Amino acid sequence: MPDSRPQPPRSSSSPSVPPSPASPFPAEAASPARSDGSALLLCGARLTDGRTVDVRLGGGRIEAVGTAGSLTAHAPRLDLRGHLLLPAPAEPHAHCDTALSAEAEGPVLYGPAEVQRRTTEAALLQLGHGATAVRSHVRIGGVQGLGPLRAVLRAGRALRGLVDLTVVAMPRVLTGRAGADGLAMLRDALEMGASAVGGCPDLDPDPAGYVEAVLEVASAHDRPVDLHTDGADPARLARFAAMAGGLRAGVALGPCGGLDRLPGEVVAHTAERLAAAGVTVVCLPQGGCGAVDGRGTAPARLLHAAGVRVAAGSGALRDASNPVGRGDPLEAAYLLASRHGLRAEDAYEAVSASARAALELPAVRVEAGFPADLLAVRGDRLDGALSLAYSRIVVHRGRVVTRTSAVREFCGPASATAAAALDVPRQARGGATS
Numbered sequence: 001m002p003d004s005r006p007q008p009p010r011s012s013s014s015p016s017v018p019p020s021p022a023s024p025f026p027a028e029a030a031s032p033a034r035s036d037g038s039a040l041l042l043c044g045a046r047l048t049d050g051r052t053v054d055v056r057l058g059g060g061r062i063e064a065v066g067t068a069g070s071l072t073a074h075a076p077r078l079d080l081r082g083h084l085l086l087p088a089p090a091e092p093h094a095h096c097d098t099a100l101s102a103e104a105e106g107p108v109l110y111g112p113a114e115v116q117r118r119t120t121e122a123a124l125l126q127l128g129h130g131a132t133a134v135r136s137h138v139r140i141g142g143v144q145g146l147g148p149l150r151a152v153l154r155a156g157r158a159l160r161g162l163v164d165l166t167v168v169a170m171p172r173v174l175t176g177r178a179g180a181d182g183l184a185m186l187r188d189a190l191e192m193g194a195s196a197v198g199g200c201p202d203l204d205p206d207p208a209g210y211v212e213a214v215l216e217v218a219s220a221h222d223r224p225v226d227l228h229t230d231g232a233d234p235a236r237l238a239r240f241a242a243m244a245g246g247l248r249a250g251v252a253l254g255p256c257g258g259l260d261r262l263p264g265e266v267v268a269h270t271a272e273r274l275a276a277a278g279v280t281v282v283c284l285p286q287g288g289c290g291a292v293d294g295r296g297t298a299p300a301r302l303l304h305a306a307g308v309r310v311a312a313g314s315g316a317l318r319d320a321s322n323p324v325g326r327g328d329p330l331e332a333a334y335l336l337a338s339r340h341g342l343r344a345e346d347a348y349e350a351v352s353a354s355a356r357a358a359l360e361l362p363a364v365r366v367e368a369g370f371p372a373d374l375l376a377v378r379g380d381r382l383d384g385a386l387s388l389a390y391s392r393i394v395v396h397r398g399r400v401v402t403r404t405s406a407v408r409e410f411c412g413p414a415s416a417t418a419a420a421a422l423d424v425p426r427q428a429r430g431g432a433t434s
Contacts, residue, residue: 039073039076040395041071043068062370084385086352086366087352089329089355091133093284094135095321096118096155100319130392133165149169163401169196169198171189174213175210198225208239225247230255231256231270232259234262241277259303284332285300312329348386
């Protein structure tokens with residue numbers, strides 16, 4: 001069946017992203033609201049509580065929510081009848097610098113133009129799925145130094161207004177003699193614009209020393225911490241939580257797939273410590289990433305029940321770690337609901353409210369006064385949206401930034417009687433599809 005959807009802007013290593021030659025928006029929203037104070041009226045959307053509403057946007061925020069047909073505005077209108085309106089997802093754990101490299105012949109190229117191109121394409125792909133904010137973890141040090149991080153930051157500046165792309169600097173080693181260079185490079189990365197301090201303590205000869213160094217730098221620069229760890233050593237994880245408890249900025253650990261291989265009582269005790277320290281666990285239900293071993297997924301239901309903030313990310317996006325990674329937050333939520341026992345509401349919260357909190361972004365609710373970062377999917381229930389959400393409209397800072405439309409058609413039945421009885425979308429005359 002054909003999938004009729006607008007093509008995103010073609011990415012480039014240049015700082016600007018050219019517009020698509022054909023508008024992907026309906027006629028009534030061909031001039032969507034800008035975040036400079038102009039307005040956009042979303043009409044007839046369904047909310048998760050069953051209400052059908054109009055939503056007026058202005059200045060990048062939600063100005064008003066009222067029953068369908070009750071709001072007016074001298075502004076473009078977007079008909080959302082038949083759509084469920086949700087707070088937009090966020091992507092808390094991406095690797096944009098290596099994304100879309102699985103099919104590369106030979107070694108992955110890390111030149112500035114190549115990294116910026118991959119990052120731009122990956123961020124736009126995830127935006128099309130609904131993620132209006134993306135946090136990308138980027139390795140620093142080694143032969144590449146700060147080059148990939150600089151290219152990802154450049155892509156983020158070029159994408160400003162479409163998607164919020166932030167960077168976590170991941171030094172390789174921070175202890176011993178080699179650690180001095182890593183610490184110096186980490187501080188340079190923060191001065192360049194990295195928004196968070198990360199890395200993988202499991203790969204350092206002194207994991208506790210690595211975490212201590214990360215926390216010290218993060219505290220000095222008032223930045224959040226986002227560390228990679230498999231979580232298979234509960235004592236080490238408990239030490240991490242205890243050390244992170246006093247940090248003013250947020251602390252996230254992920255993907256913590258090793259927790260799923262531990263006895264239930266051990267996980268429960270560890271979860272209590274993580275919850276008490278206010279640590280967010282970012283799990284990767286769609287697959288892991290190259291920074292840590294293992295393919296398991298953190299026990300999201302147990303962690304959530306213990307009071308741990310559980311966010312869900314995509315991890316690898318079609319790179320060597322996961323050549324078929326989709327980068328789709330709704331798929332991550334679907335897997336949390338279908339395989340890990342979370343309610344649909346809690347699963348979606350993991351990719352929206354909890355993911356935004358992990359990125360230290362303001363909360364989004366479909367209520368007046370909140371940021372206008374929204375996702376409209378065809379359907380009327382959240383569980384249906386997690387099951388089958390091909391058609392999506394994404395609103396970022398009060399304007400429609402991307403739209404994906406799926407078209408499904410069927411050929412006519414063999415008998416005229418059956419054709420009259422069935423009410424299904426028909427293919428156009430002579431328009432065979434596959």
